[in-house]
Amino acid sequence: MECIISGLMNKQIADRLGISLITVKIHRAHIMKKMHAQSLADLVRMSEYLNLHNKEISRYKNK
Numbered sequence: 001m002e003c004i005i006s007g008l009m010n011k012q013i014a015d016r017l018g019i020s021l022i023t024v025k026i027h028r029a030h031i032m033k034k035m036h037a038q039s040l041a042d043l044v045r046m047s048e049y050l051n052l053h054n055k056e057i058s059r060y061k062n063k
Helices: 010-017 021-034 040-049
Strands: none
Touching: 010 021
């Protein structure tokens, strides 16, 4: 979830975690469903409310 709310694209998440792109998409869908988020913006707001945002994960940070 931290990678998603940090703005990483699915392909970047897959590369960083060493998993396939389809696996990332499945996990992302499960997270959205379990959190009852209608959009990425909803998920980000929820994570901020729960103080889950990890500032160390960046879209531009190397592995």
